[in-house]
Each structure stands twice: as structure tokens, then as C-alpha cells.
Amino acid sequence: MPEMALAAGISRRAALKAAVSSTRGVAWRGAALHVRVIDGRGGNAGRRYEVLLSSLPEAIQKTLSNTNVSLAAGVPACIDITPRPMPRASQGDRIELLLAAITPALKHPRGSAARAVAIKAAVRPGLALRTLQRFVSEYEAADYDLTRLGRKRPSDAGERRVWVSREFDRAYLDGGHDPRQLPHWGERRDQLLMGWWASAAQRAGWKRVRLEVQTALRIELADAGIQLPKSAVVLSQRAVMAVQHYREVDEYAHNRKAWDDGKTRIRRDNSQWRPMQEVVLDVKHLDVLVTRPDGSQVHPKMIAFMDSGTKRMFVYFVFPTKDERGVRQEHVIQAFIAMVADPEWGLPERIYMDNGSENFKLETVKPLLDMITSSGLKTVVKAKPYSGASKPIESRFSELDRAVFSQMLGYVGGDRMKARRPDLGKKTKPYPHGHDEFEAEVRFRIADFEDQAIASGPFAGRAPREIFAASGHRATTIDLLSLDAHFAEFMERTVDRGAISINGVRYRHPELPNGRRVSIAVSYRRDADPLVKIPGGDWAYLQAEQFYAPGMHDGAISAARSQSQDRRRVRDMRQALPAIDPARNMRARAGERVVALPTAAAPAPIMDVIASSQAEEMGTAWKAGAQAKLSGPTEVEKRVARQNALTEELESWYAPKRA
Structure with a gap:
């Protein structure tokens, strides 16, 4: 009022x-x-x-x-009488306000009473009489230039008025120091601020940066022989925060993730993709507790494929056992095959995935995707390492957390240190049902979520299922058995005594031919036995070699059976062989010798070659040794003599006991 x-x-x-x-x-x-x-x-x-x-x-x-x-x-x-704050008008609004106030006065001659009355009538809060008189005079003197009604640019506009701080500048000049050096200290202040913002001090905030800069300034002032009170060497928060962008230097050197999250990025319009022209693969660790059959608890893992052209999600769940650390290659392959088998998904034209080792096997489908793609783009693309922003599926995961998983029983929240609890001091209750019920509920909730319109972005106003239904997309199918075999690892091994060694494990099959090199196919599934291509036959399963306890007849029976099969196989091989006549070949080669070959000259006697005085003694010794061998018993006679001696010794040992 x-x-x-x-x-x-x-x-x-x-x-x-x-x-x-x-x-x-x-x-x-x-x-x-x-x-x-x-x-x-x-x-x-x-x-x-x-x-x-x-x-x-x-x-x-x-x-x-x-x-x-x-x-x-x-x-x-x-x-x-409380003063009301008046908003600061823009330059255009100010000119318009003043022009409206002085226009009635300008209609009257200069110095007339009517003009004076008109000016007084225009007085209002914020426009005093003297102010209006001054603007009328200046406006007429400037030949009605509207810019004269605006705010005047200060004469020192753009010039620096404060070098270090108001307190510093005042104390510096009052101390009688050279004013020409004041700009130097202002520049030094700016350099110190930039340097300390680029250091580890920025992690503690702007107050720590200000403290370090003020300390450094006091040290440099003392070195220069300038004595100022400690209260004068202070910096304002505004001056400190003006160069805070230099903290990026420290983040780049020591916190690359934070720097990567804030760097310049582009945006893409994924609505231009056709359905299944690209799928984005990623693994999400769910913040829901589920009970295993043995009563223990586990956080399930979700392997997800997001269709870039519709933002639909195909999910595959993994419930790791106690001895499993997480998602393996076989899980990702099984998820990929399950997606291809789905009639609404099928085979994609392009896969976008991260650099995890669990995705390594999917690189082998590149030749297959190259045959079906029509875009000419790279069919297997890997995301930039440690850059979550480069994977569009990450933002979709955040939406699923809010709309799907947080609505389910057993949800513990994203921060395991601050788990959601029904009551203080009590553990989070797990999901009350089994694995199958958990999967069914998640799929139902995701289907409901995908029926809701997307709020923002290129797909705004449309639901994922609505986009897919309007596209008329038909899935690209492939024989699932062939796709499953595509991920197998092929190798060759040599059969050794009826067995094949693969990764330190020996495998057997009744029809393995000894000494032959055979083809082996090792499945991506850990619990699947390898396959062997029987020569002249089909693929067959190999079985791990079985160990038998000592003294058990099962081992001898199995060995006898295998040896019998080996003899039968050899007989079958012999019956299939053609008849050969070695003597006939020798006679044919002998008949070809029409001209007698010249006899080679006999070599010189060894004694002549050695030409040594010991030659006669060596020859005599070799002759004596040869005669001794001829005159002595043969090896058979020696063995029979040993056996007879052993028999006599055993009979003499048993004789007293019989008596």
C-alpha cells in the first residue's frame, strides 16, 4: 500500500x-x-x-x-509499507514505458505550462518528476532517437573492475603498493584457480579450491615482500565458480566414467529402422530376490534383445546356480535361438552388443546375417567399451525397473546397501513363487508396459506393440537344428586305443576305429556330450571314459567286449580287402633286370683302414667273445633253469608245513 x-x-x-x-x-x-x-x-x-x-x-x-x-x-x-520488488524490465519494455509516459508532454511546446502539467501527470512509482523532465529533454535533443530512452552503456563497460577481490584490491592499494602490479595479481589468481580446479582438490568442492588458492596467493605475496592481512586475501564464490569447468581435466585423468557421461553426444532417430533391422543385446542383473529349489536365494539375470525399430523387448531369464558367477556364452546362444524361434521376432539383420565375453559366440553368425541383410550395413556391431550411453537399451532398462520390476514382490531396489525392507531389522522377503511363475509374471508385465505409449523421443505417442502391428513385419525363419549346430566347435582327433581326448577328458564309442583321425563337434552346452563322425557312418554321441574299481568284474567284461568288437572290426576290414601277391611283384621286378649290374668293389679290410698295433688284440677279443656265446647256454635254457630253481625253492619251503 x-x-x-x-x-x-x-x-x-x-x-x-x-x-x-x-x-x-x-x-x-x-x-x-x-x-x-x-x-x-x-x-x-x-x-x-x-x-x-x-x-x-x-x-x-x-x-x-x-x-x-x-x-x-x-x-x-x-x-x-513493505517495499515490493519490481521486476527489471528489458531494454525494449523500458523504452516503450518511457515513450508512453512522455508522449502526452511532447505534444505541447517546450517550456509551456501545458507541458509541465502533462509531465507532472505522468509521475508514478519508479518515474520521478525530475527523471521524466530529463528524458523529455534528452529525447528532443537527440532528434527523437528512441535509443536515448534506453539504459546507457557504462563508460567502463567490459572492463575489469575487480582484479583479485574487493577486499584484496582495497587492502593492496591502501598498503601503498604499486597499482600497476594489481592486474598481475589478478591474472595470477585466475591461473591458480584454473590449476586447482584441474587438480584433485576439485573433488572436495569449490570451498576446498578456494582455500588452496587463497593459501597459494598468500605464499606468493610473502615471497614478493607484500604484507597483507589474512582477511584481505579472500575470494568470492562467484570468482571461484567462474572457472569450475577446468575440473574436467581431473575427471578425464582419474574418473573417465564421469567424464564420458558428460561429453558431447549426438542423437539418433531409431524410428527410421524397420522392425528387426537391428536388435540391441545386453544383460541386466535383476534387483529381485527369487528362491532356488534348494531354498537358497538368487538374483536372476535377464538377457534382453531390444528391437531398435519398435522398442519391443525379447527377454530370456537365467537363474544361476551356486557355482555359477553369472551369464555364460551358452546362455546368450540359447537366448538368441529362442528369439529366432519366436514367430514375432525371427532372425535379425544386425546385432548391436557390448564387448562382454559372453557375447563372443554371436560373432560367428555374421556370415549368416550378411546373406539376409538388405541395408548393406555392418551386421555385427560392438558398442564402445565402458560407455553406457552408447547403448540405447540402457535407458529402456531404467524404464523397466520403474514400471515392471519395482512393482513385483521380492524387489530390493537398485542399491543393495539400502535394500527395500518390509520392516527395519528384517530381511527382504523373496519372490513367493517359483521360477516359472516369476518368468510368466515378468512377461505379462512387460507386455502391458509395451502397450503404453512412449512419452518422448522419436517414438513419442506410439506404443511398441502398436508400431509393430502397423509395420506388417514377417519374421525371417531358419532351421533351428542347423542354427544350433552352427554354434558348435569343430575339430579333429586321432583315436588312441579306442578313445579320444578332448580338453583333458577321454571319450569312447564302440565304433571308433583305432589309429584313425575323426571329426569331432563340441556343443556350446556344457552338459552336452561331444559328437563324432563315424567313418562311413553318421554322427554319434561320445561317452566319457568310465573308471572301474579294482577287483570288479565289470571292467574286465567291458574290456573283453571292446576287444571283441576290435577283432570283429579287423576281420570285417580284412574281408573287404583285395587279394595281393607280393611274390608276383618281386618276380616282375626281377624280370626287368635285363642287363646285369656291375659288381661293386669290395671295401678295404678294416685292419688296413685302422692300421693300429691294437687291431690284432681287438680282433682276438671279438672272436673269443663270439665263441663263448656259441658254447654257452641259450636264453631259453637260462630261463628254464631259473624256473626250475624257483620251483625247488618253493617245494623246500612248503615241505615242512605238509609234515
Whole structure:
């Protein structure tokens, strides 16, 4: 209410100043104003100033008697003198306001009474009489240039007024130091701020950076022989925060993830993809507790494929056992085959996946995708390492957390250290049903989620299932057995004593031919036995070699059976062989010798070659040794003699016992 200010002929700011002074016992115009401060709208921090009407000077009370201010029955009337903050108008609004105020006065001649009356009539809060007179004069002098009604640009606009801080500059100049060096200290302040923001100090916040810069400034001032009080070497928060962008240097060196999250990126319009033209693969660790059959609890893993052209999600769940750490290659392959088998999905034209080792096997489908793609793009693409923003499926996972998993029983939240609990001190209750019920509920909730319209982005206003239904897409199918065999690892092994060694494990099959090299196919499934291509036959399963306990007849029976099969196989091979005549071949080769070959010269006697005095002694010794061998018993006679001696010894040992 401007009544008091208008009645007294002062501004509202002056009226507020008089009221504040009255609270300290200072009289205003000979009257002791009764002022109260209450909480309410307006004023600094919501404080409101009110002056009791009856405490004002009598002249002002008479002036206000003709206004709407009146005394109710027994209630004292107060005038609100709290100044209202006025918004700062733009340059154009200011020119328009002033032009509207002075235009009536410009219609009258300069210096006329009519102009003076018109100017006085334009006076209003914020536009004093002297201000209007000055603008009218300047506007006419500038030949009605509208820019003269706007705010004037200061003469020192764009120039630096504060070098280090107001306190520093004042103390520096008051200390009698060279003012020409003040810009140097301002530049030094800026350099120190940039350097400390680029250091590890930025991790503790701007206050730590300010502390370090102020300390460094005091050290450099002391080295330069400049003594300033500690209270003078202070920096404002505004000056410190002005160069906080240099913290990016430290983040790039020590927190690459934070730097990567904030770097410049582009946006893509994935609505231009056709359905199944690209699928994005990723693995999500679910924040839901599920009970295993043995009673233990596990957080399931979800292998998801997102269709970039529709934002649909195909999910495959893995419930790791106690000895499993997470998702393996075989799980990803099984999820991929399950997607291809789905009649609404089928084979994609392009796979976008991260660099996890569990996705390695999917790179082998590149030749297959190259045959069906029509876009000419790379069919297997790997995302940039450690860059979650480069995978569009990550944002979809966040939406599933809010709309699907957080609505289910057993949800523990994303922060395992602050798990969702039904009550303090109690553990989170797991999902109350089994694996099958969990999968069914998740799929049902995802289907309901995909029936809802997307809020933003290129797909805004359309639901994923609506987009897919309108596309008329038909899945690209493939023989699933062939696809399953595609992921097998092929190798060759040599059969050794009826067995094949694969990764340190020996495998057997009754029809394995000894010594032959055969083809082996090892499945991507850990629980599947390898296959062997029987020569002349089909593929067959290999069985791991079985160990038998000592003394058990099963091992001997199995060995006898295998040896019998080996003999039968050899007989069958012999019957299939053609008859051969080695003697005939030899006679044919002998008949070809029509001309007798010359006899080679006999070599010189060894004694002549050695030409040594010991030759006769060596020859005599070899001759004596040969005669001794001829005259002595043969090896058979020696063995029979040993056996007879052993028999006599055993009979002499048993003879006393029989007696």
C-alpha cells in the first residue's frame, strides 16, 4: 500500500527507512511511530512491516482520512509499507514505458505550462518528476532517437573492475603498493584457480579450491615482500565458480566414467529402422530376490534383445546356480535361438552388443546375417567399451525397473546397501513363487508396459506393440537344428586305443576305429556330450571314459567286449580287402633286370683302414667273445633253469608245513 508514502510525499523506500528507525526509538517528523514486524508476503525473508495509523503525524492522518483506510470497530488500522520488488524490465519494455509516459508532454511546446502539467501527470512509482523532465529533454535533443530512452552503456563497460577481490584490491592499494602490479595479481589468481580446479582438490568442492588458492596467493605475496592481512586475501564464490569447468581435466585423468557421461553426444532417430533391422543385446542383473529349489536365494539375470525399430523387448531369464558367477556364452546362444524361434521376432539383420565375453559366440553368425541383410550395413556391431550411453537399451532398462520390476514382490531396489525392507531389522522377503511363475509374471508385465505409449523421443505417442502391428513385419525363419549346430566347435582327433581326448577328458564309442583321425563337434552346452563322425557312418554321441574299481568284474567284461568288437572290426576290414601277391611283384621286378649290374668293389679290410698295433688284440677279443656265446647256454635254457630253481625253492619251503 503506497498510501503513507504518497501522503507524506516520499518514496516507499524512505517510508520503510523511517519505520525501521522508529523500531530503534528514533522519532520521525516529531512522531513516535508504532511499527510491528510480522511474517507474511513481501519483504526480505517474508517479513512484513506495518505502521499503526493513529501513530502517524496528524497532517498525514488527515490526508489519509479520505482514502479507503478506516478504523473498524475496536481494531487499529495499519498501513503496510513493505517495499515490493519490481521486476527489471528489458531494454525494449523500458523504452516503450518511457515513450508512453512522455508522449502526452511532447505534444505541447517546450517550456509551456501545458507541458509541465502533462509531465507532472505522468509521475508514478519508479518515474520521478525530475527523471521524466530529463528524458523529455534528452529525447528532443537527440532528434527523437528512441535509443536515448534506453539504459546507457557504462563508460567502463567490459572492463575489469575487480582484479583479485574487493577486499584484496582495497587492502593492496591502501598498503601503498604499486597499482600497476594489481592486474598481475589478478591474472595470477585466475591461473591458480584454473590449476586447482584441474587438480584433485576439485573433488572436495569449490570451498576446498578456494582455500588452496587463497593459501597459494598468500605464499606468493610473502615471497614478493607484500604484507597483507589474512582477511584481505579472500575470494568470492562467484570468482571461484567462474572457472569450475577446468575440473574436467581431473575427471578425464582419474574418473573417465564421469567424464564420458558428460561429453558431447549426438542423437539418433531409431524410428527410421524397420522392425528387426537391428536388435540391441545386453544383460541386466535383476534387483529381485527369487528362491532356488534348494531354498537358497538368487538374483536372476535377464538377457534382453531390444528391437531398435519398435522398442519391443525379447527377454530370456537365467537363474544361476551356486557355482555359477553369472551369464555364460551358452546362455546368450540359447537366448538368441529362442528369439529366432519366436514367430514375432525371427532372425535379425544386425546385432548391436557390448564387448562382454559372453557375447563372443554371436560373432560367428555374421556370415549368416550378411546373406539376409538388405541395408548393406555392418551386421555385427560392438558398442564402445565402458560407455553406457552408447547403448540405447540402457535407458529402456531404467524404464523397466520403474514400471515392471519395482512393482513385483521380492524387489530390493537398485542399491543393495539400502535394500527395500518390509520392516527395519528384517530381511527382504523373496519372490513367493517359483521360477516359472516369476518368468510368466515378468512377461505379462512387460507386455502391458509395451502397450503404453512412449512419452518422448522419436517414438513419442506410439506404443511398441502398436508400431509393430502397423509395420506388417514377417519374421525371417531358419532351421533351428542347423542354427544350433552352427554354434558348435569343430575339430579333429586321432583315436588312441579306442578313445579320444578332448580338453583333458577321454571319450569312447564302440565304433571308433583305432589309429584313425575323426571329426569331432563340441556343443556350446556344457552338459552336452561331444559328437563324432563315424567313418562311413553318421554322427554319434561320445561317452566319457568310465573308471572301474579294482577287483570288479565289470571292467574286465567291458574290456573283453571292446576287444571283441576290435577283432570283429579287423576281420570285417580284412574281408573287404583285395587279394595281393607280393611274390608276383618281386618276380616282375626281377624280370626287368635285363642287363646285369656291375659288381661293386669290395671295401678295404678294416685292419688296413685302422692300421693300429691294437687291431690284432681287438680282433682276438671279438672272436673269443663270439665263441663263448656259441658254447654257452641259450636264453631259453637260462630261463628254464631259473624256473626250475624257483620251483625247488618253493617245494623246500612248503615241505615242512605238509609234515
